[in-house]
Amino acid sequence: MPSQPSPQQRFEALSLQLPPAPKPIGVYKPALVVDRFVHLSGHGPLLPDGTLLRGCVGRDLDAEGGKRAARQVGLTMLATLLESLGSLDRVRRVIRVLGMVNCTSDFVKQPFVINGASELIAEIWGPDHGIGVRSAVGVASLPDGMAVEIEAVFELAG
Amino acid sequence: MPSQPSPQQRFEALSLQLPPAPKPIGVYKPALVVDRFVHLSGHGPLLPDGTLLRGCVGRDLDAEGGKRAARQVGLTMLATLLESLGSLDRVRRVIRVLGMVNCTSDFVKQPFVINGASELIAEIWGPDHGIGVRSAVGVASLPDGMAVEIEAVFELAG
Amino acid sequence: MPSQPSPQQRFEALSLQLPPAPKPIGVYKPALVVDRFVHLSGHGPLLPDGTLLRGCVGRDLDAEGGKRAARQVGLTMLATLLESLGSLDRVRRVIRVLGMVNCTSDFVKQPFVINGASELIAEIWGPDHGIGVRSAVGVASLPDGMAVEIEAVFELAG
Numbered sequence: 410m411p412s413q414p415s416p417q418q419r420f421e422a423l424s425l426q427l428p429p430a431p432k433p434i435g436v437y438k439p440a441l442v443v444d445r446f447v448h449l450s451g452h453g454p455l456l457p458d459g460t461l462l463r464g465c466v467g468r469d470l471d472a473e474g475g476k477r478a479a480r481q482v483g484l485t486m487l488a489t490l491l492e493s494l495g496s497l498d499r500v501r502r503v504i505r506v507l508g509m510v511n512c513t514s515d516f517v518k519q520p521f522v523i524n525g526a527s528e529l530i531a532e533i534w535g536p537d538h539g540i541g542v543r544s545a546v547g548v549a550s551l552p553d554g555m556a557v558e559i560e561a562v563f564e565l566a567g
Numbered sequence: 568m569p570s571q572p573s574p575q576q577r578f579e580a581l582s583l584q585l586p587p588a589p590k591p592i593g594v595y596k597p598a599l600v601v602d603r604f605v606h607l608s609g610h611g612p613l614l615p616d617g618t619l620l621r622g623c624v625g626r627d628l629d630a631e632g633g634k635r636a637a638r639q640v641g642l643t644m645l646a647t648l649l650e651s652l653g654s655l656d657r658v659r660r661v662i663r664v665l666g667m668v669n670c671t672s673d674f675v676k677q678p679f680v681i682n683g684a685s686e687l688i689a690e691i692w693g694p695d696h697g698i699g700v701r702s703a704v705g706v707a708s709l710p711d712g713m714a715v716e717i718e719a720v721f722e723l724a725g
Numbered sequence: 726m727p728s729q730p731s732p733q734q735r736f737e738a739l740s741l742q743l744p745p746a747p748k749p750i751g752v753y754k755p756a757l758v759v760d761r762f763v764h765l766s767g768h769g770p771l772l773p774d775g776t777l778l779r780g781c782v783g784r785d786l787d788a789e790g791g792k793r794a795a796r797q798v799g800l801t802m803l804a805t806l807l808e809s810l811g812s813l814d815r816v817r818r819v820i821r822v823l824g825m826v827n828c829t830s831d832f833v834k835q836p837f838v839i840n841g842a843s844e845l846i847a848e849i850w851g852p853d854h855g856i857g858v859r860s861a862v863g864v865a866s867l868p869d870g871m872a873v874e875i876e877a878v879f880e881l882a883g
Contacts, residue, residue: 507718548706
């Protein structure tokens with residue numbers, strides 16, 4: 410019986426292009442390990458060239474565009490996890506995600522948008538360990554006009 | 568000396584009508600147990616017929632209507648706890664609540680609104696274990712136009 | 726070799742004027758100790774006379790005014806920590822900060838604003854233990870029209 414691929418192996422098989430791990434744009438750390446958990450600061454959709462995906466969903470971006478931005482936030486979080494921990498195999502599972510969408514007051518598909526990040530995490534850690542609790546909300550504005558901001562907590566591997 | 572009623576006994580004495588435990592509307596789990604804690608995803612005000620209480624507080628709903636929506640979120644969270652754990656006696660106390668109110672930018676009574684959920688939790692777990700830390704904020708929009716969204720962490724009983 | 730000043734000593738050397746520790750304006754506790762952590766409810770910018778710093782950043786306050794409000798939130802959190810724990814030496818480090826700015830939809834300098842609180846925490850707990858993970862977002866409205874609301878988790882000293 411072949412063994413399951415590990416999170417790092419699944420990540421490598423996807424040949425994803427990651428942005429650089431983000432530098433803090435304020436007085437905080439991108440990631441902090443506390444006991445068996447790694448906490449991630451609010452991350453934005455950083456592109457490989459170092460710029461941010463900006464815009465208000467419902468005005469500058471449609472729902473699909475917002476979902477692509479959330480996937481880009483997921484890639485940015487992977488870049489931070491790799492820089493902090495060295496390998497995605499150091500992470501056992503996702504615990505919690507708070508997804509904030511920069512959107513108009515009549516846009517109501519925040520869960521669809523944040524799925525862009527959640528589906529990426531589920532691809533890498535699988536349908537049980539890759540799915541945690543989540544809140545998805547619409548906010549009035551985000552730093553530098555970024556389209557989506559996500560904070561998260563992951564559990565480290567034993 | 569008579570013993571105190573348990574949380575499950577207090578819940579049953581209130582004869583509350585719960586909505587069905589919500590199914591995820593995205594890639595997340597409604598509840599996740601981690602160590603001695605159960606984390607709940609952002610919950611909305613689900614009605615017994617399975618529809619959501621919608622509207623913007625300050626425009627479609629007044630403060631009292633918003634508070635009723637928050638109480639309905641509390642009932643929805645109880646439905647998730649019961650489905651996940653089998654009995655409210657499995658929960659020792661509430662730790663943390665994040666209450667997000669879909670409201671106009673001039674509405675400022677978010678604490679009054681979120682009390683709708685907090686008072687329900689305090690009725691069931693009592694004036695010490697039923698009251699935790701909390702943030703209450705106004706947001707531009709919520710999934711499917713729901714009036715209130717609340718995420719929470721509870722501690723499990725020893 | 727002289728020993729490092731402790732957080733309480735650094736705090737006292739700064740001769741800061743603290744507001745009174747805030748009373749809850751709803752059904753919650755300002756602080757809750759759980760295991761080795763102290764969780765703080767969403768705090769506002771309380772002034773020494775007991776009133777709140779109000780206003781919408783980008784309309785009533787500029788970025789510098791918002792940053793001063795966030796510093797005042799930091800002082801209010803210190804007042805709660807002192808009332809709950811007796812001394813800032815009971816706190817080892819900051820873990821997590823969620824900073825919410827009451828702002829217009831075109832205001833995008835939330836990290837600059839929330840630095841007002843983060844720099845204060847870093848002054849007291851130092852450049853490693855005084856800096857944790859953070860999210861900074863703009864929200865449509867906050868309780869009583871306060872300019873900034875911040876919730877946080879700190880780790881207690883061994």
